[in-house]
Amino acid sequence: MSRPVLSTHVLDTTSGSPAVGLFVDLYKQRDESWTLWHSTTTSGDGRVQFPFSQDSMAPGTYKLKFNVEDYFKKNDKATLYPFVEIVFKVSEGAHYHIPLLLSPYGYTTYRGS
Template sequence: MSRPILSTHVLDTSTGTPAGGLFVELLKKRDDTWTLWHNTVTTCDGRIQFPFSKESMAPGTYKLKFNIEDYYKKSGKTTLYPYVEIVFNTTEGAHYHIPLLLSPYGYTTYRGS
């Protein structure tokens, strides 16, 4: 199986476990507006491999929107962030792994491999 062109992995650093069941939207910027491209939920391992090939995911500006508030509400916790948005640019044919390390009062991201 070929490597997905876009993937993410969310870890809840407050519990030291993957953030399973987290609703995520993928949006693409077109002119000055964002268009919903795909939405899904992280697996029990906190992962998403988006179903796009190099041919179907054109270079451009994309945004992953993670619904943090609902994720923490399920476990009776509150959070400062209702959602986290990560905006990134793509080029033709490259692989993008966009991890999110999450806690109720902080987060970080980076380009993974």
């Protein structure tokens, strides 16, 4: 099986463990608006491998929306951020791994491998 075009991994840095069951929405930018393209939740190890091939995920601008507040509420924690949005550009033929290191009062992201 070929490598997915897009994947993410969310780690809850307050517990030092994967963020399990966090809702993630993928949007594609069309003109000046965003179109919801896919909704999912993180797996038991905090990961999502989106089911898109190079043919189905065209180059363009995309956004991952992580529903942080719902995740922290399930874990009896307050958070400053109701959601985290990460906007990125996709080029033809590339793989994108977008990790999110998450705490109730901060987050970090980068392009993974």
